[in-house]
Amino acid sequence: MKTSSLLRKTLPAAALVALLAAAPLAQVAAQDAGAMQKPTSNQTVPDKAADGWITTKVKSELATTKGIKSGDLSVNTTDGVVTITGTAATSGEKAKIEAIAKKVKGVKSVDAGGVTVSDNAK
Template sequence: MRNHTAFHRTLLAAGFVAALAAVPFAQAGAQDAYAGSDSSQANQTVPGKVDDAWITTKVKSEFATTKEIPATNISVDTSDGRVRLTGTVANDMQKNRAIEVAHRVKGVKSVDATGLTVTASGESP
């Protein structure tokens, strides 16, 4: 009887392992189906969108914890690992610091700060 119960437990465990092993294949199939659908960003995969959102969040977080950067005056947008900064800063030092901090975030391929302007008065925005 003990061997019979042990056999059933082993069989049940093997069933669970097989079911759990199938999950990644189901996710891959669902992702392929999604990729085949018509969307505005068909070339970008779901993991890529997640990476971009993570990069944007991380850059904003780094700005918020860096004293020299007026984080509330800078907008961050990320696409394919390319960060675009827009907004206003008080001086070139703040602009350069923002670019430097954004570059240090893992996954950032480039930083475009052409939309980040320095206020004419030189005072803090």
């Protein structure tokens, strides 16, 4: 009788522990399912590495060029196409930004359409 009474008391507690332990596993499974549905890139690892190198090189060139406020710019590269967004002080600075990016080895084209010229030219 003691065994049956002990079993009745511990069974609900054990079930509760099992449910609480399974909750994080359900979240992980849901995250994995969501990750599988994301579109995948057609880029290979070497392509992504090359794009990363191009982005770094363009950022470096912009940062070391006098007259360009590189902190106001964002650079992204996909398949050799460099996209620059941000703010330039003048239209001349914007043209210079685009010219510098075009000179970097591996750049196929530059899209500087996202660079706006500020009204506060100093």
